[in-house]
Amino acid sequence: LETAYIGTPLMVIYKTSFISYLIAKFLVKIKMIAMPNIILGKKIIPEIIQTDLNPITIIENIEYYLENKKNYQQLTNDLKLVAKKLKGKKPSKKVAQIIIDQINEAKK
Numbered sequence: 001l002e003t004a005y006i007g008t009p010l011m012v013i014y015k016t017s018f019i020s021y022l023i024a025k026f027l028v029k030i031k032m033i034a035m036p037n038i039i040l041g042k043k044i045i046p047e048i049i050q051t052d053l054n055p056i057t058i059i060e061n062i063e064y065y066l067e068n069k070k071n072y073q074q075l076t077n078d079l080k081l082v083a084k085k086l087k088g089k090k091p092s093k094k095v096a097q098i099i100i101d102q103i104n105e106a107k108k
Helices: 019-029 037-039 055-066 069-086 091-106
Strands: 010-016 047-049
Touching: 019 069, 037 069, 037 091, 047 055, 055 069
Parallel strands: 010 047
Antiparallel strands: none
């Protein structure tokens, strides 16, 4: 989240044991796991998770931004929106409220 807040492009890469993944998938009912994506309510940064995680997928995601200025500019603009949304004295409370809202929405 701090990386997004300062406007640095990033991607989320996550892999765990298969059992842990199944448990988390069963318990967690939100569509995205990256905080910037959750905050904006849309996928702005890549999330490469579990079986999708391999060198080719990582390279493809990097190339998507580095080889196309329009894609890169959109990402940096979206990262500015993340920072704008968190501006103020208590960004941790804002993030917590956004997460609670997303969880409540997923329960519907």
